Amino acid sequence: MLSKRIIPCLDVRDGRTTKGIKFQNNVDIGDPVEMARHYYDTGADELVFYDITASSDRRGIMIEVVRRVAKVIFIPFSVGGGLRTLEDMREVLLAGAEKVSVNTAAVRNPRLIAEGAQAFGSQCIVLGMDVKRVPPSPQIPSGYEVVIHGGRTPTGIDALWWAREAERLGAGEICLNSIDADGTQDGYELTVTRMISEAVSIPVIASGGAGKPEHLAEVLTRGCADAALIASMVHYGTYTIPEIKDYLAQRGIPVRLTW
């Protein structure tokens, strides 16, 4: 049976992780390579690096991080943030990432999904979607709107329509981030996660709002997510990945326990 994936997400700026991170065992709190190794050793199923530098002149720094990470971990990882062209994608994949995540650029130019899938395979292309709850309207019947620029810019695009469209264009996976839940640590947005996960056949990674293990249990069962992104709850040392996985396993949720 396919395990539900637990995926730590690291925000990287100028080659360093940005959140003040507190580990017990002598991990350099700002070095993404050391953090990647730490999460690999403690049972992460996959990793996501989000480059919040995201300007093309600085891209080289991130590429170097990707190259170093790829030498020390042997699980899949994806890179997102500011990837606009096939050439951006190719650079990140050649440096060792398994997948690339596109968000704003795909909204502006949906062909990027199709071209990326054509060039590198659907399994490489993750559509990152930021969504926000709005009153249902003829334009946005699902009641969830796609937003870009980290949630600042509404697009007038219905989230459910966009998820289906991305699947049709060849995205291999959707990483769904609720702007309403993001940063709250009050739990994932279950309604939209379930709605989208049931509407597409590709896997959906839930993102935004994780604060404790029961939030993951909820989104992986009632929310129908295939994977859960986590950040603060492990970065600050509040929980470890084995603790989270044990909690989920005790509730009958399939997770990878041997690594």
Add this chain to the structure above:
Amino acid sequence: MVVVVDYQAGNLASVVRALTALGARSRVTDEPEVVAAAPRVVFPGVGAAGRAMAVLRERGLDEALRQVKARGVPLLGICLGAQIILEFSQENETPGLGLLPGRATALPRQPGIKIPHMGWNRVEFVRPHPVFAGLPPTAEYYFVHSYFPEPARPEMVAGITEHGRPFVSAVAWENLVATQFHPEKSGRFGLHILANFLAWDGTLAQ
């Protein structure tokens, strides 16, 4: 020395990195002469079967891989490389290399089962094999695929995985082994399989 076959299908670099981490020297090549004469061959790949076969034929790598199989040197197929070793792939309705009888088949679509099968899953190794020795039964491996290999003869099946239904996730016959999952991305146990392959002489002697 391990030769990694380059036929423009996906990220060979992760396979090379895993081999390097295990202390192996590897050479990535698209030259059929080098492949045909190699002492040990890894045949990885992601992407579509039709295009992959077209590139292999165009470069003469199809014939080189047949020679590798016939010479009896250890050969490891990974993911797409576990599918197009067969005679036919349902993906793009394309003939395969025919190193083994059988065909690659689509995972059936059914409610509640996500396709592609993406993520970590167990493999039940159904017969002893040097490449799959020493792995705990609870180990999981990383998969990402929509098709799977169906060798014509049951004795060619080395491992079974469940996703909506049981499917063949590992194949072994003579000097050929193949995994539908990615050992290079399956953590410690995936590296263990690659290390076993590097130490394997291509026979079933234990």
